[in-house]
Amino acid sequence: MADPYRAHPFHAGGGMRKFGNGEKAKAGSIWTMLSRVFKHARVQWRLLILAIMCIIAISLLEFAIPQLTRYTIDVLIPEKRYNQLVGLGVGLMGAALLLGALNYISTSTTASLGQRVIYDLRNDLYRHINRLDLSFFDRNRTGDLMSRVTSDVGVLQQLISSTMIQLVTDLFTFSAITIYMLFLDWRLTVLLLATFPVMIMTTRLFGKRIRRSFRTVQESVAEVSDHLQNTLSGIRLIKSFATESLESDRFADRSKRNMEANIRVTKLRAMYEPIIDLLNYLGLAIVLVFGAWLTMKGYMSVGTVVAVIAYLRLLQTPIRRFSRLINTIQQSAAAYERISEIMNTEPEIVDAPDAISLRKVRGQVEFRNVSFQYAGSGDQAVLEHFDLSLEAGKVTALVGSSGSGKTTIAHLIARFYEPQGGEITLDGHPLRQVAITSLRERLGIVSQDIVLFNGSVKENISYGKQDATDEELMVAARAANAHDFIEAFPDGYETAIGERGVKLSGGQKQRISIARVILKNPELIILDEATASLDTESEHLIQEALAKLLRGRTCLVIAHRLSTIQQADSIHVLERGTIVESGTHEQLLRLNGRYRELYELQFPQAEV
Ligand SMILES: Nc1ncnc2c1ncn2[C@@H]1O[C@H](COP(=O)(O)OP(=O)(O)OP(=O)(O)O)[C@@H](O)[C@H]1O
Numbered sequence: 290m291a292d293p294y295r296a297h298p299f300h301a302g303g304g305m306r307k308f309g310n311g312e313k314a315k316a317g318s319i320w321t322m323l324s325r326v327f328k329h330a331r332v333q334w335r336l337l338i339l340a341i342m343c344i345i346a347i348s349l350l351e352f353a354i355p356q357l358t359r360y361t362i363d364v365l366i367p368e369k370r371y372n373q374l375v376g377l378g379v380g381l382m383g384a385a386l387l388l389g390a391l392n393y394i395s396t397s398t399t400a401s402l403g404q405r406v407i408y409d410l411r412n413d414l415y416r417h418i419n420r421l422d423l424s425f426f427d428r429n430r431t432g433d434l435m436s437r438v439t440s441d442v443g444v445l446q447q448l449i450s451s452t453m454i455q456l457v458t459d460l461f462t463f464s465a466i467t468i469y470m471l472f473l474d475w476r477l478t479v480l481l482l483a484t485f486p487v488m489i490m491t492t493r494l495f496g497k498r499i500r501r502s503f504r505t506v507q508e509s510v511a512e513v514s515d516h517l518q519n520t521l522s523g524i525r526l527i528k529s530f531a532t533e534s535l536e537s538d539r540f541a542d543r544s545k546r547n548m549e550a551n552i553r554v555t556k557l558r559a560m561y562e563p564i565i566d567l568l569n570y571l572g573l574a575i576v577l578v579f580g581a582w583l584t585m586k587g588y589m590s591v592g593t594v595v596a597v598i599a600y601l602r603l604l605q606t607p608i609r610r611f612s613r614l615i616n617t618i619q620q621s622a623a624a625y626e627r628i629s630e631i632m633n634t635e636p637e638i639v640d641a642p643d644a645i646s647l648r649k650v651r652g653q654v655e656f657r658n659v660s661f662q663y664a665g666s667g668d669q670a671v672l673e674h675f676d677l678s679l680e681a682g683k684v685t686a687l688v689g690s691s692g693s694g695k696t697t698i699a700h701l702i703a704r705f706y707e708p709q710g711g712e713i714t715l716d717g718h719p720l721r722q723v724a725i726t727s728l729r730e731r732l733g734i735v736s737q738d739i740v741l742f743n744g745s746v747k748e749n750i751s752y753g754k755q756d757a758t759d760e761e762l763m764v765a766a767r768a769a770n771a772h773d774f775i776e777a778f779p780d781g782y783e784t785a786i787g788e789r790g791v792k793l794s795g796g797q798k799q800r801i802s803i804a805r806v807i808l809k810n811p812e813l814i815i816l817d818e819a820t821a822s823l824d825t826e827s828e829h830l831i832q833e834a835l836a837k838l839l840r841g842r843t844c845l846v847i848a849h850r851l852s853t854i855q856q857a858d859s860i861h862v863l864e865r866g867t868i869v870e871s872g873t874h875e876q877l878l879r880l881n882g883r884y885r886e887l888y889e890l891q892f893p894q895a896e897v
Pocket residue numbers: 290291292293294427663664666671689690691692693694695696697698
């Protein structure tokens with residue numbers, strides 16, 4: 290049946306929703322992000338060690354080259370050591386070659402390290418999303434979740450594959466050079482370091498703003514993705530209402546937010562980088578002026594000044610690079626916040642520590658004094674002090690007006706949601722004590738809202754029993770009256786059914802979904818409006834298939850159409866979460882109550 294809450298039009302609710310019990314990642318938690326990402330990287334420790342060793346070697350080489358310049362100016366030239374010139378050239382070229390090789394190794398290692406970490410992170414995130422409760426998916430938009438798994442994780446990729454290692458290298462180079470420069474000339478170095486607090490303050494100031502804008506960028510990417518997901522999967526509705534241009538305008542609006550946020554980021558960076566450059570020039574001016582003065586006074590050699598300038602440039606490289614990395618870092622921090630919001634959300638419906646695994650069930654289901662309301666629906670309870678029994682091996686039907694709570698009852702049996710009060714038992718075991726997987730393995734649901742995946746007929750039928758043999762598959766398809774039409778397809782069971790089964794008719798989809806449940810062979814079946822909206826012939830075929838499916842199993846049938854449930858062993862009429870009448874079809878007709886009213890509405894000419 291159509292779930293009224295889900296059957297919303299496009300674009301229900303905009304903006305971010307709160308992530309259930311998930312904490313928000315703390316603002317300014319760049320170090321938390323780096324350390325968590327590092328934890329993932331630690332698993333690849335061989336690559337990590339290789340990358341770090343290369344980086345240290347690169348830093349040492351870069352550090353040694355200015356020493357050659359200094360030696361040439363201060364020793365080789367004044368002392369005219371011609372015989373050492375060849376050695377100098379060869380040494381320099383050798384160092385350059387080694388530098389090239391080390392750079393190659395470190396770049397390729399860090400790139401594959403990054404890819405592997407991202408691979409793990411993305412899989413963890415997807416696994417985690419799959420574990421979350423249905424109520425989480427009620428609260429969050431599919432497109433938004435998709436963009437967290439694709440775009441946000443993608444942003445982190447940059448951070449891991451280049452930025453983080455670069456950051457470690459730069460930190461190492463920076464500290465080594467600063468220490469060496471202090472030895473070389475502490476006065477010049479202290480003067481130089483005086484510009485640093487200003488740099489740090491500027492970075493913090495801009496960093497926060499840049500991150501905020503990136504958060505908007507990522508959120509707008511999510512909105513664009515949500516729009517795409519909704520409209521492309523609902524393209525038939527758009528065409529039938531001729532709302533193509535309306536949707537294009539809405540798309541443009543969402544893209545505009547993305548564009549504006551990106552422009553804001555670019556402007557912030559455009560302002561930040563020149564400020565850092567200015568501070569770098571200030572450093573150079575200090576070294577030049579003060580260094581020149583020291584040299585003129587004879588306190589320092591020309592070679593030392595040249596070496597200090599060379600080191601200054603080496604020192605400024607990491608600073609400059611950091612000012613560019615800040616973009617990636619802040620963007621990653623914004624993306625990481627969005628990933629953390631999911632990772633910090635824990636499912637509430639989980640196995641109890643002493644949960645029992647059910648191997649075989651009879652299917653006796655009891656609702657005792659059950660109260661339930663959906664999260665976020667105010668104090669609107671769907672069920673209050675509700676009692677219901679499903680007799681093992683019997684067919685129990687639920688009828689009643691729209692919104693009376695029929696599907697909710699099915700959801701509670703499957704433990705998609707947990708009741709706030711009372712207890713539901715299966716064969717006497719409270720559902721809270723039953724391992725969720727074992728419960729769902731014993732349960733088959735056929736609903737009007739059929740979900741088929743893009744793939745072959747065979748893959749779809751065997752979804753609940755991946756190791757089914759071709760023979761078993763065909764037996765199930767025959768029982769579901771699906772074998773004949775499947776065989777008539779040019780590729781038979783290998784036929785691709787298209788996204789959500791678009792290449793199949795409504796009745797065919799329904800029969801495939803029945804075959805899927807027959808193959809799974811559960812003891813407990815829920816049919817939710819399974820035969821609505823079908824023509825008489827399809828309905829006949831499906832009724833036949835369902836009759837085979839129900840044989841010998843416990844079954845709950847939820848129906849609007851009373852013709853489909855007349856044979857049920859017992860029928861309950863539900864109104865606003867309360868059972869108002871119960872009995873067999875004949876008994877209920879004799880009661881002259883709500884059931885008879887519904888029956889006469891559907892069959893005005895019937896003789897009853
Ligand atoms: N996921 C949800 N979140 C919040 N409220 C919900 C959700 N699903 C259903 N509801 C509300 O719970 C009530 C019962 O819905 P339910 O789907 O159980 O009714 P139903 O009897 O199956 O209706 P119909 O026959 O029209 O399908 C309705 O008022 C509905 O708006």
